[in-house]
Amino acid sequence: MAQSSPQGKKKGKRFAPLPTLAAAEGQLPWRLAFSAKLGRHAVADRDLPAGTLILTEKPLVAIPRSKAAGSVCHACFAELPDSLKKKGKEGFNPCLPRYCAACKASGGGAGPAAAQSRARALCGLAAAFVEHELLHLLVLLDVRRSGAAEAPVGVPLAPPQPDGAPPLLRCTAADADALPPPWHHKPEPWRKAVTAALRPLHRALAALEAAAALPGYRAASLAQLQSDAAMLICNLQGVGAEHAGQDSGVGLFPAAASLNHSCRANCHSVTMGQTMHVRTVVDVVAGQQLTLCHAPQYEPRPVRQAALLQARVAERGLACACERCIEPLATSTDRFLEGVWCLACTVDVLVAVPPGTPEAAAAAARYEEQLAAWDAEDAAAARKSRKGGKKAAAEEQQQQGQEAAPEAANGSAAAEEEADGKEGQQEGLEGEQAEAEPAYLCVPAFLPADPPLPARLPARLPTCLPAANGPGDVMLQADKLWQQGAMLYQVKMAQLMPQAEEFLRQLQQGVEGRLHPYHSRIIDSLSPLISLALRRGDALAVFNYSALLWEAQHAVQARYSLSQLQYLNAIIDTSAAKAAHAQSAVVKRQFEKKLKAAQTTAAEIRRVLLGKS
Ligand SMILES: [Zn+2]
Ligand SMILES: [Zn+2]
Ligand SMILES: [Zn+2]
Numbered sequence: 057m058a059q060s061s062p063q064g065k066k067k068g069k070r071f072a073p074l075p076t077l078a079a080a081e082g083q084l085p086w087r088l089a090f091s092a093k094l095g096r097h098a099v100a101d102r103d104l105p106a107g108t109l110i111l112t113e114k115p116l117v118a119i120p121r122s123k124a125a126g127s128v129c130h131a132c133f134a135e136l137p138d139s140l141k142k143k144g145k146e147g148f149n150p151c152l153p154r155y156c157a158a159c160k161a162s163g164g165g166a167g168p169a170a171a172q173s174r175a176r177a178l179c180g181l182a183a184a185f186v187e188h189e190l191l192h193l194l195v196l197l198d199v200r201r202s203g204a205a206e207a208p209v210g211v212p213l214a215p216p217q218p219d220g221a222p223p224l225l226r227c228t229a230a231d232a233d234a235l236p237p238p239w240h241h242k243p244e245p246w247r248k249a250v251t252a253a254l255r256p257l258h259r260a261l262a263a264l265e266a267a268a269a270l271p272g273y274r275a276a277s278l279a280q281l282q283s284d285a286a287m288l289i290c291n292l293q294g295v296g297a298e299h300a301g302q303d304s305g306v307g308l309f310p311a312a313a314s315l316n317h318s319c320r321a322n323c324h325s326v327t328m329g330q331t332m333h334v335r336t337v338v339d340v341v342a343g344q345q346l347t348l349c350h351a352p353q354y355e356p357r358p359v360r361q362a363a364l365l366q367a368r369v370a371e372r373g374l375a376c377a378c379e380r381c382i383e384p385l386a387t388s389t390d391r392f393l394e395g396v397w398c399l400a401c402t403v404d405v406l407v408a409v410p411p412g413t414p415e416a417a418a419a420a421a422r423y424e425e426q427l428a429a430w431d432a433e434d435a436a437a438a439r440k441s442r443k444g445g446k447k448a449a450a451e452e453q454q455q456q457g458q459e460a461a462p463e464a465a466n467g468s469a470a471a472e473e474e475a476d477g478k479e480g481q482q483e484g485l486e487g488e489q490a491e492a493e494p495a496y497l498c499v500p501a502f503l504p505a506d507p508p509l510p511a512r513l514p515a516r517l518p519t520c521l522p523a524a525n526g527p528g529d530v531m532l533q534a535d536k537l538w539q540q541g542a543m544l545y546q547v548k549m550a551q552l553m554p555q556a557e558e559f560l561r562q563l564q565q566g567v568e569g570r571l572h573p574y575h576s577r578i579i580d581s582l583s584p585l586i587s588l589a590l591r592r593g594d595a596l597a598v599f600n601y602s603a604l605l606w607e608a609q610h611a612v613q614a615r616y617s618l619s620q621l622q623y624l625n626a627i628i629d630t631s632a633a634k635a636a637h638a639q640s641a642v643v644k645r646q647f648e649k650k651l652k653a654a655q656t657t658a659a660e661i662r663r664v665l666l667g668k669s
Contacts, residue, residue: 072234076227077311084222085110086346088314095236098315098346104336107664110323110346111311111334114226117196118295118307118330122189129156132329133296133305174199177269189306191257193292194284197308198261198276201229224331227310232287235313239279239286247282254281290367295327305330318347318378319360320613324665337615337664347378353613354579356394357381389612392574396527405572406527530570534577537563545584557588564601574608582608586626599630603650616661624658627651 073088081087085108089099104110120128126142128135130153140154178195239247261275276284291313295305309332312325323346324337340346350367351360364376375381385391385407395405541559544552562568563581571578582605589597602623609620631651638644662668 074227074231074234074310074314076225076231077314080223080225094316094345096314100340100342100344100346102342104340106336106338107667108336108340109221109333109667110336111222111332112224113309113311113332113334114224115295115307115309115330115332116227116229116232117193117200118305119189119192119196120305121303124304126154128154128296128304129159130154131159132156133327134329135304174270177264188253190285190288191253193288193306193308194254194257194281195261197229197232197284197288198281199270199273201276201280202274203272225311231310232284232308235287235291235310237286237290239282242286250285251278251282254278254285257281293325293327293332295330295332312348315346315348317350317364317376318380319349319351319353319376320378320380320615321347321349322615323348324617326618326666333667335665335667351376353617354393354576354609356576357385357390359576389574392572393576393579393612394531395572395575396530396570397572408527530567533567534563534571534575537567538577538580541581542584545588553588553591557585560585560588564604573604574612579605579608579612586623590626595630595633598626599634599650602626602630616664618665621658621661621665624654624661627654628658 077084077088085102085104086098086100088096090096118133120130120133124133134156136154136156140156142152142154178199242250255278258275258278258281264270265273265275288308291308291310292306293309293312294303295307296303307330312332312334315323315334322336322338322340322344323334325332325334325348327333334348336346351364355363360381361376380388380390383390391405391407395407398404398406537559541556541563544556544559560581564578564585566573566575566578582601586598586601586605589601606620606623606627609617609623628651631647631654635644635647635651638647
């Protein structure tokens with residue numbers, strides 16, 4: 057274990073080592089290190105190719121999520137058979153334990169036998185924390201800390217595996233004590249609210265100690281509960297999330313929590329039962345920092361930052377400074393997630409630049425210059441053929457109404473439009489509106505000319521845009537389509553689905569081709585569109601939407617995720633069905649080729665993320 061630096065000693069807790077990791081040193085392919093810049097961080101001891109298992113860990117404490125408590129096993133968090141499920145909503149109450157057949161049979165250790173005796177002891181306390189996950193986890197951590205009710209777990213739980221896999225670890229409360237942040241780093245309103253909830257809990261724990269229901273139990277001080285609450289809220293992780301979207305429990309894994317966050321992480325964690333498995337997701341070389349991602353990967357920077365702050369309950373002044381977040385937007389794939397096509401060069405997207413900077417002033421001047429040039433062009437064109445232009449626009453509108461199936465190849469139906477000129481495109485863009493626009497910067501201005509960027513915009517620009525069509529207007533329209541589409545979709549009423557699908561389809565087509573195909577709103581729209589197409593039994597639409605989503609996710613973040621696996625499986629199912637029922641040999645071959653490619657990639661993702669083929 058590396059020694060803490062002089063600065064580290066001064067700051068105390070933030071740089072403390074984890075005793076369990078220190079004990080397991082030499083058995084893991086990585087270790088904790090300290091630096092002024094990164095604080096405590098995990099460093100690879102040797103080259104770790106993609107898919108290397110670097111950590112297996114049992115939680116120090118874990119409970120089922122309140123919303124899942126009626127339907128999952130309280131020991132392994134696996135979904136229960138229907139006969140054992142509680143109908144309707146049930147918060148997690150330790151007095152009403154539910155176990156699957158396998159967990160009931162195994163008993164012993166930290167399984168149901170010990171859990172049941174602990175649950176009985178905590179029954180009188182349950183009213184204080186049923187429905188409050190954080191309070192319940194605090195109680196369990198407190199019980200573990202005093203070593204009561206369950207035999208203290210030795211570390212490591214299992215020796216290193218013969219195949220070179222790391223030992224199975226279970227950390228202790230001493231490891232949790234080494235995790236940041238300290239209580240005083242939390243915002244004051246949060247500390248006030250939590251303290252109000254902790255006071256009655258503290259009294260109840262003191263009563264538990266007095267009643268001697270748990271042999272050897274000694275209640276924690278209020279200060280200890282506060283410090284644990286601050287640590288827990290920042291370090292909890294979902295459990296039972298082998299498949300994307302399934303999060304049946306929540307727990308504390310101190311060893312995994314000692315890896316720093318990055319929005320472009322090189323490791324990925326999956327829990328199977330209660331055991332967390334952390335694997336490298338790209339090739340890592342010796343000496344490199346190991347990171348995990350706790351933010352939504354396919355969202356723009358501001359959304360990721362907000363989600364991180366939310367998850368950590370706004371640790372003071374903490375903004376993500378990972379390599380993905382500090383890379384200039386103009387050269388980062390992040391620009392596609394919030395980018396609107398630049399109509400001046402039609403080569404790359406416009407990105408908003410921070411107001412008040414010299415770039416912002418230059419960009420605003422350039423943008424207004426361009427708008428003025430277009431206005432002059434349009435005025436000249438309108439003078440030339442006023443009547444003809446209006447007629448063409450009306451015909452165009454009609455065509456748009458009949459526009460049907462989504463495009464598989466490039467995600468933009470606009471490419472196929474037989475638009476006739478650009479009449480009407482800038483119509484209604486008044487001078488005042490152009491001035492009210494925020495400053496936008498066309499990205500190629502900041503990119504090297506060599507190699508040239510591929511021209512991704514349809515050769516003909518879409519016409520019939522609504523009157524106000526500056527970048528800000530396009531983003532407003534996208535937000536509106538998403539809100540309307542998602543709201544109707546979530547109501548889940550059959551008669552509303554066609555309308556929901558129409559809004560989402562307009563969004564998926566990039567608000568008439570103005571959004572980049574990897575825009576986060578387009579990515580957002582695809583998942584519900586796949587569900588709706590599945591419900592309709594439209595295999596071709598499922599295939600097309602899944603292919604677009606897979607491509608966008610992989611292009612934005614060039615590493616595998618479990619959600620990609622989900623969409624690849626949809627591609628596999630639909631292309632197999634399409635190949636089986638193809639009318640022509642050519643179509644059959646095409647789908648067979650796509651099927652094979654998807655199967656190969658899916659197998660590779662399973663190997664890297666799940667360690668199985
Ligand atoms: Zn179970
Ligand atoms: Zn980041
Ligand atoms: Zn441009």
